[in-house]
Amino acid sequence: MESQATTHQSARERPALLRLLDVTVRYAEYCALDSVSLELPLGVTTAIMGPSGCGKTTLLRCAAGLLQPHAGSVELLGVDLARAPDREVTRLRRQMGFVFQHGALWQNMTVRENLLLPLEIHRDELTPAQRRRTVERIAERFDLTHLLHLRPAQLSGGGQKLVAYVRATVLQPRVLFVDEPTTFIDTQAAEVLRSDLRRRIASGCTVVAVTHDAELTALMANRLVVLERGRVLINDRTERVVRTGEPRVHEILRDVLSEAALYDQDILTLLDAGLATDDEPVGHDDAGHDYD
Amino acid sequence: MRFRIRFSNQIVGLFVVTALILVVAFIVALGINQRWFEQKHEYYTEFATARGLTPGLAVSFRGFQIGQVRSVALTEDDTVRVTLTVSDRHIDRITEHSVLQLQTNPLGIGGGLVLHRGRADADPLPPESLIPAWGSARGLALRQEGLVEVVAEGDIINELLDELPVILANVNRAAASGTDLLEQLRQMAAADAAGPVPDFIRNADQMTVELRSLLELASSLAENLRPLTEELRQPEGAVVRLVGPELDEALEKINRTLEHIEALSGFAAGSTPQIRALLYESRDALETGHEVLHGIRNNPLIRGGIQPREAPAPGFEGYRPEEF
């Protein structure tokens, strides 16, 4: 309910990306999400943060409709994924990408096949040759060409992560869920990934990220959701979160960001400096430029 | 591994196509073998009971399957009508005066209808006509007229059981003739009361009575043999119970009696060779009966079956009791 109170920005009347109502998820006795209600606007890059095991990944999986909550309802772009007909769900998936924490690449396929499958499912108007060319071009951009014939198990953790990111974005989604996109990967690859994310955001893709990456958060997140023990501590525009009077929020942000960021700056200063402007980009550049 | 995955389509294709070819080959071989495509001709026969008759039952001729039973139905006049098909290649074996015999195996397996063809000069029988059953009035008549070419087949137990009533009737008849003979002898003795002959004859008279009662026993035993064959279908039947030591004893007694009679006949040999013949035949019959029992005791489910017996040399040529 507090989230409802804090989304005073709804005066701007952005269409909702995501609406969670009293969502509860339990793993055996352990309650991963405890009656979470949350609304995220479309077109606003959101970072979900919190200490380990606070339910960030679970929240993201629920939001993307990958996990059926034990109670409560989830609406993504106004569609209840649990009840919507197959066709509707498939249409929605077409516009959505999900980068898993550990990649979750399909181990029985090569990298190329991993990247091809989304195109095979959703772009059947393309010929197989066109699909292959698309994959090759994208791979070239991420410097993955030499890995295309390998199986995921033959890649490093970072390599897998990068491929997973490419797989999630190969369809040029409108909404991108990313779970710890920059962990495990080397700084150079992380930089490639960050710049690609920035480009996507600029072209109108809504990104919801679970992250410890201070730089990523600072540069892109217009909105922060802070979780603790399965509950939403705060859900607001970044500048408001940074200036909140809640000491616990500051504690968590400091812990979480400094833990992963590895450099010794004042995190909040960085956040402050990198704050996005008040007017987030809303326009959607949905066209897939990468296709023939 | 890599090879397999790269050529998985080809390998799987080969796997599937080979299996399909094998299936088709199987079915074609089956079809040729079971002559699905051959023309079949229908005949029918009538039995008193449908026991042992099932659709699919083989019809054989001299051990070869020439057709099979298509249907078994009860008609309105309470006979069992059995329709059978005979394949085109064997149609010329079905001639006038042919008779069908149902053969059941005591073990309950491998039975079937056996065709006994009419004598060589008989005309072929057109399809859709009746082939009389072995036990029917028509079948009996054909057999008695000697128009049927009977070929014994099936196993020894079946044959013996089939023949048992005839054997017993022969024994009975032999015994009756023996009594007649003894009666004549006694009359002779009464005419000439001196000497050893009367005593012997009185003795023989008594023996004949004894023989008769024993034969009755054997006859009732034969009655028991029918249910016995039924029980044989269940391996743990009452075989052992029935074929107890008393049977052996009975047979032993019959044998002894016969020996007495033989001694008697030795006495009367010069004038009445028929007695000898009669005794030989009785003995033969009894031995056959003995074999039946022996065979049953050596239950074929447990061991060896019946040893074939060498035919005993008859002591005479021909036997005509009516001329006695």
Added chain:
Amino acid sequence: MTVLLERLGARTRRVAGSFVYAAGFAIEVARQLVLFFFGKRPALRVLTLQILFTGVEALAVIAVLSLSLGAVVIIQGLSLLPQFGQAALTYTVLVVVITRELGPILTGFIVAARSGTAIATELGTMVVNREIEAYIATGVNPIAYLVVPRLIGVTVSVMLLNVYFNVFGLAGAFFVSRPTAGVALWEYVTQLGAVLQVRDLLGSALKSAVFGVIIALVSCHHGLLVEQSSTEIPQQAIRAVSRCFVLLIVVNAGLTLVYYL
């Protein structure tokens, strides 16, 4: 007492719940199976690989097993049955043993042991690695893409392996009867052809199809029952195989009963 009742009640609810879940799973599989035959099939490749792993790679085991089994049956038959004057029954016994009974069930057992575990383990690992969720996120129905091709692949494989089992089994019998009893090929084929009925072949094929469906459904179901941890994978794999075995035996008995009714 109340505690006992409570436990019983809870257990009943759990069992009933798992039955409902399994039934729902089967219905969804059936729905996707229909869609597979009428819709687009990106899963064709999965199907090919499944037949490769389940069918082609089990062929060697099946061949060895059925060759030796056919040999054993004919040796026993030829040494025992003529004692009763029923040598011809040897072929009937061969057909009953190889074609009607052991062919389907032994192929079923072997496939359950080889591919049942493989499928349950593979799907379980996919769940733990979140590969299933990756399929869902990509808009691929995991039932359609993972379960249906496995169902078809395993069923087709069991049916084809059963054909090979029959061929090898009957060939094994011939290879033995030739030197021991001097049975010529033509005589063997004729005798066999006389007792082998089309309904034997059909019954055998039907059985193996049913067994294939059972193996695929049970192993996929158990594989997908894995929730989070990799320690659940071997447990579910074992459960899948043992459940397959029990179901195969029971269903085989049922089908044999139906055959003779």
